[in-house]
Each structure stands twice: as C-alpha cells, then as structure tokens.
Amino acid sequence: xxxxxxxxxxxxxxxxxxxxxxxxxxxxxxxxxxxxxxxxxxxxxxxxxxxxxxxxxxxxxxxxxxxxxxxxxxxxxxxxxxxxxxxxxxxxxxxxxxxxxxxxxxxxxxxxxxxxxxxxxxxxxxxxxxxxxxxxxxxxxxxxxxxxxxxxxxxxxxxxxxxxxxxxxxxxxxxxxxxxxxxxxxxxxxxxxxxxxxxxxxxxxxxxxxxxxxxxxxxxxxxxxxxxxxxxxxxxxxxxxxxxxxxxxxxxxxxxxxxxxxxxxxxxxxxxxxxxxxxxxxxxxxxxxxxxxxxxxxxxxxxxxxxxxxxxxxxxxxxxxxxxxxxxxxxxxxxxxxxxxxxxxxxxxxxxxxxxxxxxxxxxxxxxxxxxxxxxxxxxxxxxxxxxxxxxxxxxxxxxxxxxxxxxxxxxxxxxxxxx
Numbered sequence: 313x314x315x316x317x318x319x320x321x322x323x324x325x326x327x328x329x330x331x332x333x334x335x336x337x338x339x340x341x342x343x344x345x346x347x348x349x350x351x352x353x354x355x356x357x358x359x360x361x362x363x364x365x366x367x368x369x370x371x372x373x374x375x376x377x378x379x380x381x382x383x384x385x386x387x388x389x390x391x392x393x394x395x396x397x398x399x400x401x402x403x404x405x406x407x408x409x410x411x412x413x414x415x416x417x418x419x420x421x422x423x424x425x426x427x428x429x430x431x432x433x434x435x436x437x438x439x440x441x442x443x444x445x446x447x448x449x450x451x452x453x454x455x456x457x458x459x460x461x462x463x464x465x466x467x468x469x470x471x472x473x474x475x476x477x478x479x480x481x482x483x484x485x486x487x488x489x490x491x492x493x494x495x496x497x498x499x500x501x502x503x504x505x506x507x508x509x510x511x512x513x514x515x516x517x518x519x520x521x522x523x524x525x526x527x528x529x530x531x532x533x534x535x536x537x538x539x540x541x542x543x544x545x546x547x548x549x550x551x552x553x554x555x556x557x558x559x560x561x562x563x564x565x566x567x568x569x570x571x572x573x574x575x576x577x578x579x580x581x582x583x584x585x586x587x588x589x590x591x592x593x594x595x596x597x598x599x600x601x602x603x604x605x606x607x608x609x610x611x612x613x614x615x616x617x618x619x620x621x622x623x624x625x626x627x628x629x630x631x632x633x634x635x636x637x638x639x640x641x642x643x644x645x646x647x648x649x650x651x652x653x654x655x656x657x658x659x660x661x662x663x664x665x666x667x668x669x670x671x672x673x674x675x676x677x678x679x680x681x682x683x684x685x686x687x688x689x690x691x692x693x694x695x696x697x698x699x700x701x702x703x704x705x706x707x708x709x710x711x712x713x714x715x716x717x718x719x720x721x722x723x724x725x726x727x728x729x730x731x732x
Contacts, residue, residue, distance in 0.1 A: 337676040337712040344718070346420045353418070364683060364693050364721030366417045366714050370701035372432060373453055374413075375405045377703040389448040391432055395492035403427040403502040413701075416710035427507030429497055431490045437514055438522040438549075440482045441556065442469070459528020466534075469526075470545065474552035477559045486512050511564030516553045516603075518577025519546035519595040535587055546595035554602045573604035573613035578640075581619030588624050589631065596632055608633030614657075618699045622648050629656055640699030641665075646685030654690025661695045662713060667705045672712035679716035691723050 344352070355361045375381045376388060381404065390397045406427055414421035436446050439456040447455050461469060477483055490512045497507050516522075523531045523545055535542040558568040575596060580588055606612045613633050615625075618640035628634045629652060637652075639645075639660035648658060662670075662678045670678075679695065687693045695717045 337672045337715060339672075339708065339711075341711070341715050343415065343711070343714065344418070346422065349418050349420050353420075359691075361691070361723070363723060364688060364695050364717055366695040366717040366721075367419055368413060368417050368697055368701050368710065369699075370409065370413070371434075372401050372405045374701060374703050375401050375408065377451060377453075381408060381703075387448065387450070388434075388452070388454050392446070392448075392454060393489075395489065395496040398432065398493055399427070399429050399497045399500045399502075399507060402429050403500075403505070403507060407503065412707065413710070416707060416714050418714075423503065423505070426505055427502065428510055429493055429507050430510040431486050431493065431512050433486070433514070435517060437482075438517050438553065439525040441480060441514075441553075442522075442526060443481075444526065456525060458525075459530065461526050463527060463530045463534060466527075466541070466545065470548050474548075474555055477552075477556035478563065480556070483556070483560070511560075511566070513560045513564055513566070514553075514557055516550075516557065516575065516599065518575060518579065519550045519599075520583070520592050521577050521579040522549050522553070524579045524582075532582065535583065535591055539587075539591055543591045543594060546592055547598060550595040550598050554599065557603065569602075570604045571606075571612070573600045573606045574616070575599055575614075576616040576618075578616075578618045578621075580617060580624055581621040585624050585627055589627055593628070593631055596628075600632065606633070611635040611655075614638065616699075622651075625656075626651050638696075638699070643698060644685075645682050645687040645693075649685070649687045649689055649693075654692065656690075657692040657694070658687060659694040659696050660687075660698050662698060664697050664699065664702055667697055667709050667713075668702055670709060672706075672708045675709045675712040676716045679713040680720045683716065683720040688721070688723060695721065 352361060352363075352365065356365060372391070376386060376391065379385075382401070384400075386397050386401055391401060406424065410419070410423050411421055413419070433440070434453050436444075436454050436456050439460070440446050444456045444460045447457060449455065478487075490509060494509045497509055500507065517525075520531070523542075527534070531542070531545075534545070562568050577592070577596070580592065583592070600606055600613055604613070608631065611633055612635065614636040615628060615632075615634045616638040617624075620642055622637075622639065622643055625634070625637050625648065629637075634656070636657040636659070637648075639648075639658065641663040643660050645658065645660055652658070661682060662675060666674060666678060683693075683695070695713070
C-alpha cells in the first residue's frame with residue numbers, strides 16, 4: 313500500500329540531511345548516512361519511498377580518462393587487449409564508485425566483499441560483431457569507423473550466416489580474452505580483496521543504432537527510398553543479435569530468456585515517429601518477444617535513449633508496453649510526465665555537460681527545476697545524470713544535485729507542482 317503524498321511529506325526520511333537553508337547549495341550540508349539510505353531503499357522496495365531517490369550511472373571511463381585516478385596512464389587499447397589491466401582499473405573504479413561517488417547519492421557507501429572483473433566492450437560490440445574494426449583514440453573510449461559499410465554491401469551483409477555466433481571472430485576473441493583475465497586475476501588483490509571474472513555476455517544497442525554504426529547516414533536514405541528493405545535489415549540485425557546473446561547466455565549457464573525486458577536504441581532520435589513505428593518497432597517487438605518472457609500488457613519492459621527521442625515515447629509505451637524510460641538529453645521532464653501519465657517510470661536529470669562545466673549552484677537549481685516540473689507525479693521518477701557520468705566531474709556538483717533531490721524530491725511536495 314503506497315503512502316499518501318501528504319504522509320510522505322511528513323516523513324523524516326523525505327528530507328534526511330541538514331545544515332542548509334532550502335533553495336541554497338551549502339558545501340557543509342549533512343547527507344544521509346548508510347543506515348538512513350538503507351531504510352530509504354527498503355521503503356522504495358515496498359513502494360513507499362517518501363522522496364525521489366538519486367543514483368548515478370557510470371563505468372570505467374571515470375578512471376581511465378581522469379589523470380588523477382589513472383596516474384599510470386592506462387589506455388582503452390590496453391583495457392581491451394592486455395589482461396593485466398582490467399583488474400587494476402576495474403577494482404579502482406569500484407572502490408571510487410562505492411565510496412567517493414556513493415557519498416553523493418543514495419547508494420550506500422561500502423566496499424563489496426570481492427571485486428567483479430569483466431571484458432569491456434563499451435558501444436563498439438554490435439558493429440565489431442559484424443566485422444567492423446575497433447579504433448582507439450587517445451583520451452577517448454573505443455570507437456568504430458563511421459559508415460564502414462555501404463548500401464552496395466547490403467545484400468551480401470544480409471546473406472551472411474548468423475546461426476553460429478560462437479564461431480564469430482569477435483566473440484571468439486572476447487571469450488579467449490576473458491580466460492586471459494581469469495588467469496591474470498588469479499594472483500591479483502586490491503585492498504585485501506580478490507575478484508571474480510563475470511561471464512562474457514552481451515547486450516544490444518538497438519537495430520537502428522547498429523545499422524547506423526554499420527552503414528552511416530545511408531541507412532536513413534534506405535528508410536526513405538526502400539522502406540521494406542530497411543525493415544528487413546532491422547529485423548535481420550535483431551535476429552542475429554538475439555541468436556548471439558542467447559548463445560552466450562546459455563554458455564554462461566544463464567537462462568536464454570529474461571523475465572523482464574530492456575532495450576536501447578539511441579538513433580531513434582534521428583527519425584520521425586511514423587518511420588519508427590512502421591520500420592523499427594517491429595524489430596523492437598521481435599527483441600522483446602524472443603529475449604524476454606514479457607508481453608506489452610505485462611508492463612515489464614524498459615527502454616533507454618540518450619538523445620532527443622521523447623517524442624516517440626508515448627507511441628512506444630502504447631505499442632511495446634514500455635513501463636520505464638531511461639532518458640538522456642534534451643528532455644522536458646514535466647512535459648514528458650504529462651504526456652506519459654503517472655504510471656510510467658522515468659529516469660533522468662540534468663544534462664551531463666552541466667555536471668562537468670557548471671557550478672554547484674547551477675546544478676542545485678537545475679535539479680530543483682526538474683523535480684518541481686511535475687515529473688514526480690505518480691511517484692515514479694528516479695534522479696540520475698542525463699546520461700552516464702563522465703570523467704572529471706567535480707564532486708561538489710554531484711553533491712549539489714543530491715542536496716536538491718533531498719530538499720525538493722519529497723513526494724509530499726507534489727501538490728505544488730504543475731500536473732495538468
């Protein structure tokens with residue numbers, strides 16, 4: 313049973329923390345301790361969280377691309393090729409994430425009992441799986457050459473064998489590299505902790521995004537001039553990635569089908585809703601129906617889009633049954649809530665550029681503006697960066713956003729927000 317908004321507003325956990333006049337960022341602000349955070353997380357599990365929770369998302373680039381955290385100068389070329397480097401970087405990242413970063417959000421600040429190591433692939437894996445070479449640029453995450461294939465290659469591309477993913481050169485190399493990391497981690501220890509290496513499995517960055525990485529801008533010309541062929545391509549890419557991912561999950565001893573659904577497809581920001589609905593959503597539904605034990609009616613599907621794709625979300629919620637949207641930028645959070653209604657969960661927050669280039673006062677004010685936009689209606693909003701925490705973010709900026717979340721994220725203040 314959910315707490316009424318007025319009851320939530322009276323909860324001490326709604327404004328846990330202190331040392332500040334509401335509306336002003338204070339460097340000496342007292343943030344929740346672990347016990348208070350633990351109780352808040354329990355209330356969220358029960359559907360009774362008194363306020364919006366704040367939780368950042370990030371990965372190893374926070375360490376690799378920050379000279380202060382990476383004095384050795386490890387590169388991503390080393391991360392993806394030298395098995396001795398991932399345990400060093402990933403344990404250092406996890407230490408920083410579970411201590412320093414945890415103090416700036418509702419994550420409990422405590423180290424894990426053991427480190428978790430893995431083969432990293434970032435956003436190159438779908439293109440690399442289809443034969444595109446991975447490129448390494450100094451002081452940047454890995455990438456692939458833009459538009460490596462041309463539309464003249466399309467027929468040959470769609471004629472390739474996709475039925476034996478474990479024989480794919482990219483997959484074989486990553487599986488072998490995982491075993492090399494296992495060997496390198498055998499004698500590795502950091503802060504008195506050993507680590508384990510996660511099985512090598514893959515996600516999926518979405519059919520349109522994968523096609524864009526493979527064919528560049530020509531994919532949009534194909535959508536305009538030969539829509540049926542474009543639809544077939546998106547289905548082919550999705551089918552190939554389903555076969556690949558299920559084979560890897562089964563090899564890792566995991567169920568081939570997940571009980572819940574998740575998908576990303578950033579490139580949908582570059583097409584109209586009509587094109588999306590007619591050409592891309594059939595591939596999205598193929599993914600959900602084969603990779604997950606869900607239906608649109610279940611409302612157990614989530615979707616991530618880094619870019620300006622919110623104009624599509626209502627259509628996706630209606631057709632695919634998306635119940636949670638993880639957003640990037642730019643996003644009008646209040647307008648999105650009014651369009652989607654109170655039952656759809658939304659994650660998002662200030663533009664990542666503000667985190668790196670703004671001031672604590674700007675972060676506080678922007679976070680407050682978002683929280684008071686009406687997005688809290690329905691009690692289904694999670695505050696995070698929009699989208700993925702970059703390296704070298706001043707900790708004061710994270711703390712300022714967190715303070716605003718504590719002071720203005722109470723569900724008891726919904727009555728002051730615009731909800732029409």
